[in-house]
Amino acid sequence: MLTDFNGLFADRVMRVQKSFIREILKVAADSEIISFAGGLPNPELFPVADIQKACNDLLEEEGRSVLQYSTTEGYAPLREMIAQQYRDQYNLDVSADNILVTNGSQQGLDLLAKILIEPGDRVLIESPGYLGAIQALSLYQPEFVTVPLTDNGPALEAFKQAFDKPVKLYYSVPNFQNPSGVTYSAKVRGEVAEILNNTQTLLVEDNPYGALRFMGEDIPPIKTQVGNQSILLGSFSKTVVPSFRLGWVCADLPIMEKLIVAKQGSDLHTNYFGQRIVHHFYTRGNIDTHMANIKEAYRVQRDAMVNMIEKYFPENIQFTRPEGGMFIWVTMPEHISSMELFDLAIEQKVAFVPGDPFYVDGGGKNSFRLNYSNANPEQIEAGISKLGDVMKKMMD
Amino acid sequence: MLTDFNGLFADRVMRVQKSFIREILKVAADSEIISFAGGLPNPELFPVADIQKACNDLLEEEGRSVLQYSTTEGYAPLREMIAQQYRDQYNLDVSADNILVTNGSQQGLDLLAKILIEPGDRVLIESPGYLGAIQALSLYQPEFVTVPLTDNGPALEAFKQAFDKPVKLYYSVPNFQNPSGVTYSAKVRGEVAEILNNTQTLLVEDNPYGALRFMGEDIPPIKTQVGNQSILLGSFSKTVVPSFRLGWVCADLPIMEKLIVAKQGSDLHTNYFGQRIVHHFYTRGNIDTHMANIKEAYRVQRDAMVNMIEKYFPENIQFTRPEGGMFIWVTMPEHISSMELFDLAIEQKVAFVPGDPFYVDGGGKNSFRLNYSNANPEQIEAGISKLGDVMKKMMD
DSSP states (O other): OOOOOTTTSOHHHHSOOOOHHHHHHHHHTSTTSEEOOOOOOOGGGOOHHHHHHHHHHHHHHHHHHHTSOOOTTOOHHHHHHHHHHHHHHHOOOOOGGGEEEESHHHHHHHHHHHHHOOTTOEEEEEESOOHHHHHHHHTTOOEEEEEEEETTEEOHHHHHHHTTSOOSEEEEOOSSOTTTOOOOOHHHHHHHHHHHHTSOOEEEEEOSSGGGBOSSOOOOOTHHHHGGGEEEEEESTTTTOSTTOOEEEEOOHHHHHHHHHHHHHHHSSOOHHHHHHHHHHHHHSOHHHHHHHHHHHHHHHHHHHHHHHHHHSOTTOEEOOOSBSSEEEEEOOTTOOHHHHHHHHHHTTEEOEESGGGOBTBOOTTEEEEEOTTSOHHHHHHHHHHHHHHHHHHHO | OOOOOTTOSOHHHHSOOOOHHHHHHHHHTSTTSEEOOOOOOOGGGOOHHHHHHHHHHHHHHHTTGGGSOOOSSOOHHHHHHHHHHHHHHHOOOOOGGGEEEESHHHHHHHHHHHHHOOTTOEEEEEESOOHHHHHHHHTTOOEEEEEEEETTEEOHHHHHHHTTSOOSEEEEOOSSOTTTOOOOOHHHHHHHHHHHHTSOOEEEEEOSSGGGBOSSOOOOOTHHHHGGGEEEEEESTTTTOSTTOOEEEEOOHHHHHHHHHHHHHHHSSOOHHHHHHHHHHHHHSOHHHHHHHHHHHHHHHHHHHHHHHHHHSOTTOEEOOOSBSSEEEEEOOTTOOHHHHHHHHHHTTEEOEESGGGOBTBOOTTEEEEEOTTSOHHHHHHHHHHHHHHHHHHHO
């Protein structure tokens, strides 16, 4: 019988709390609530019929092999497909050998931290930052250093200053960042690259939302300017479906070699049937129409939210106007607490995520995140107008 | 540009090599080779039609929800089903709250190590030991302590001695162990429990093969005698299919809480579509017939291998006679090297896994592992007779 839980757990897990967002999502799961809290893709857009066809084709054509153990690196044609996209789109010098299939890009980050981070290593993150990254990285006990985000990417003076001492890794979400919706401009990418080029810091470019650009021009990853110093993370969760947990890492070969060792220890390989379904969908389904549908739907939902914010929110708030992705970031006057707003909004059956948890070093108390990908324009109008009413009352 | 790879990687990953078995499996993948090297279930026995039916039912009945993000803990009815089995079979006091669905039991072990192991913690493992466990645990830099296996479980004197200093965790595979095929007898389980009861050591009972018992009587887990000191790991890889990477951890609630935090950081949740397919198969498919078929097939294959070893191997070898699972362990006279045997056997187009890699502290050089689950009786006769010829020549 185990009686003494003191000292049972490793230090690394004692500092990390359950995700705050998880608790919020439980509240928001009430079906009467209009929720802008989650980060879920719209399930109406899932390619259900294509996936069903893929399941039937695969099980009829090669049922035994798609259900067997597979390789740690992932399904070779899927890895080649991912590499090909990088070559075609950005002229990157990568092959299937540079691609490791992971359980969502979240696992890519966990494996990178596992092979790279010693306790106390300085890790630079955006502020506000992606919660999943903060949680994954925290378990390896780094010293977090933060750089504030502006409308065009990291604030460059603060970014430069962060390198006064060596930085092991810079975790970034350059396209339609979660939670802010911010995209690094081409100019800022160039300046970030220039600073990084004078260091041995590894850049992680996490890009779950890049394919969800519904207006404006795509901007190449910083990797095009920093070579093997950048590691790319990608995901099929927002383009195909989240349920399979499929993402990837694109890294230089010496890093890949260690990632494979870590992946073997973690779970041998990623769900192989899911890999085959996604590959089938890309090669034999209608991915182009599917992506066009998603982008059009999210553009309509984003426009609805932007318009409703302009119509119903008080004038002294600021908000981002993303050209893609799933999130808008709202900043209220400094004295207004988004946690208080949350409590009042829940009474009115509207949910969002307050800003605090996205900051590892305080801040964000007057900010919050809105998600528009999983609500239709009618829900958006109803929810935003209620939220505007609550904010106006608070500010009176 | 990254130019300096010295000092790039964390210490934890520098001591772990790529899996030796992986390299062997590459050699054994040649279709002309009769391979007893892998640990693959027989794909002829996969329930392909049931899985296809599950895919179609699920996608037609609730296509959107089975493809969306899900909870970190796993699909609640699947967790309840697992808990129910423990209650029914062993009268264990566990509920769905004690079950975390993981990417195979391998991830369960990785998460346990992540929340429990500090560098230098003493971790006790069986010798020979399961390679995947050695690899997963090594990344958390424990001090490995080993206990030799006898035909009935760990050698008890050595087991007792291991507790002269505190042991954080004892990793065991009590049923049809990989690589040895050994099962802990009821008597040894009682003695192990008695020793553990005087400690605060956590016992991990990994049980991927327990359901593959084709003769003899099932023996309850040690958990029935040590309560919350035992953590159970389970897997659907050998009973349903490996491709989905589905397993679970069964642990006390304070441990579960930390496991969930670690799982969130690692990959948010496990492949949800796969969880739903497996649950569908158990509740709406014919699992009993399926399990009976697997056990009967493996019994036939095991008997063929035992008979052929008796017929073709030299008399001065020893081998285990498992009552379930997938492996037989062969021990040759001390001066005979299984690595040399491997090289000669490959020339004759027969593969197995030499004993060395299963030992963290040397030993096993005259032993090797044979797998019988993925070869039919004809292949078994052909392969074992060739292997016997090579051994006899080596011994002359």
